[in-house]
Every structure is written in structure tokens, then in C-alpha cells.
Amino acid sequence: MIDPDTRAADWAADGDVEEADEAEEMPLSLRLSIADALTLGNATCGFMAVYFTTTGILIPHLTGSTETGMARNSAATAVILMLAAAIFDLFDGIVARKLRSSPMGAELDNLSDLISFGLAPAYFVLVYGMVTPGAQQKVSAVAAIVVLLAVVLRLARFSCVTLKDGMFQGMPSPFGALTVVSIVLLELPFIPTLLAIIGVAWLMVSRVEYPKPRGVLAVAMLAWIVGAMGMLAAWAFDAPGGQFLLQAGCALQVVMGAVIPLFATARRVNTFRGNRREARQAQAAQLP
Numbered sequence: 001m002i003d004p005d006t007r008a009a010d011w012a013a014d015g016d017v018e019e020a021d022e023a024e025e026m027p028l029s030l031r032l033s034i035a036d037a038l039t040l041g042n043a044t045c046g047f048m049a050v051y052f053t054t055t056g057i058l059i060p061h062l063t064g065s066t067e068t069g070m071a072r073n074s075a076a077t078a079v080i081l082m083l084a085a086a087i088f089d090l091f092d093g094i095v096a097r098k099l100r101s102s103p104m105g106a107e108l109d110n111l112s113d114l115i116s117f118g119l120a121p122a123y124f125v126l127v128y129g130m131v132t133p134g135a136q137q138k139v140s141a142v143a144a145i146v147v148l149l150a151v152v153l154r155l156a157r158f159s160c161v162t163l164k165d166g167m168f169q170g171m172p173s174p175f176g177a178l179t180v181v182s183i184v185l186l187e188l189p190f191i192p193t194l195l196a197i198i199g200v201a202w203l204m205v206s207r208v209e210y211p212k213p214r215g216v217l218a219v220a221m222l223a224w225i226v227g228a229m230g231m232l233a234a235w236a237f238d239a240p241g242g243q244f245l246l247q248a249g250c251a252l253q254v255v256m257g258a259v260i261p262l263f264a265t266a267r268r269v270n271t272f273r274g275n276r277r278e279a280r281q282a283q284a285a286q287l288p
Helices: 004-025 034-062 068-098 105-131 137-160 173-185 190-205 216-236 242-286
Strands: 167-169 209-211
Touching: 034 068, 034 105, 068 105, 068 173, 068 216, 105 137, 105 173, 137 167, 137 173, 137 190, 173 190, 173 242, 190 242, 209 242, 216 242
Parallel strands: none
Antiparallel strands: 167 209
């Protein structure tokens, strides 16, 4: 006869051993790294941008509130949070290259970018179409969907396509998100705003090459983001010249979004012409 208490104790012991074995089999690489923590900070900023857009802009509009200062502060806060998400996105890649990143790092980065640079700016565009006089809500909703799908396709392609080192194919989603928001903040007429937003969405899924922010370019990008935060803060608190600084900063962001593809296209054309010239010279050298 086997004592039931003894059998129960043996089963408990076996269970403890199996749990210990599973814990030992858990690879250290699946634990979150410092880079992963920065990536999660990116996602948090994107979510909070949606929160401030809803509570500070959309809800006051729906309830008939006339406090323009609250809407301005909330809009500035939402955009500052998107800028903070871009800083997290910049540094998580740097930290991942310097230290280590878990196997979840790439997936976490894509999911966080989808929230901060896909959902947040698309939602910003949607709310803009609801609160701006003369805007058409249905058309704005279509533009917001186009922005969101462009980021989804861009991130999916980034995970599948291998490109040469140091280059992106298509406008990077952080740059695209900030350009979309800048277009909205410029307060242009509705139709030009809509066309510009769709143009940015097209650039994100295009094959135009953009340099990756490394070295001096990363420092310049960080300085630009910090400066943009200062412009937004000046605008939010109605500082002297704050409106002008905001308009100038947004205009410069849009101009950079338009000029970089032109330089990239010109470089590609020059490269193509140079290759053709070399091919002709090689053929001419082979002739008797």
C-alpha cells in the first residue's frame, strides 16, 4: 500500500522540480533590456498623446467648451509627447547597438512606433477634422486612415526588406508623423492640408531613400526635436512671438519633408547617369 500523503508529497516535489527546470531553461535574452525599456517609453508617450488629444481637444469641443487655452495647451502637450516618443525611438536604437537588445526588441519597436507615429498622428488628424470650422469630418477620417495604413505598411516592409546600411526606404515614420502634425498646426485651408497629409503618407510608403540618424545627423535631429519642444511650449503659454515660432518651426519641418526627397531623387538620377556613362566607356574600350 502507498500512503496517499506520501504520493501527494512526491507529486508536489516533482512539480517544483519541473518549475525549477523551466525557470533554468528561460533564456536570459528574453528579459527586457535597457533598449526595450526605452522602446516602452516610446509607446507610453504615444498613448498619452492620444489621451491629451481626446481630453483636451475633442471632449471640450463636443461639450461646447470655449476655453481655447485648454485646447492649445493640450495640442501642444500631445505634440510634445510625440516628440518625446521620437527621442525614445532615437535612443533605443543607439543603446541597442552599444549594449544588447532582447529578441523582442525589433517587435517592440514596431509596435511602439505604430502607436506613437501611426495611431497618435492619425488620431490628431481625425480630431482636427472634427474641431476645425469648415472641415469635413468624413474626408478627415479618410486622411487619418491613409496616414495610419501608410505607417502600418511602412513598418511591415521595414521588417521584411533588407536595405543597404545607413539608409531607410521611404520617409521614416517618426519624421512622417511630425510632418503630418506640423501640417495640421500650420492651419492652412482644409484642401491644401488634406493634400499635404496624403503626400506625406505616400512618401512613407515610397522607395525614396532617407539617411538613418547616426552620428552628426542624430545629434542634429535631437537638437531639432528639443528646439521644437521649446517652440511648442512658447506657443502653449502664449509667450511673445510664440505663434510665429510655431509657424516657423512647422513650416521648416514641412520644407525638410519636401526637400529631402528631391535631394534623394537627384542623387539617384546622378548615380544612374554615372553608371550609364561608365557602361558606355567600358563598351567603347572593348571596341577594336
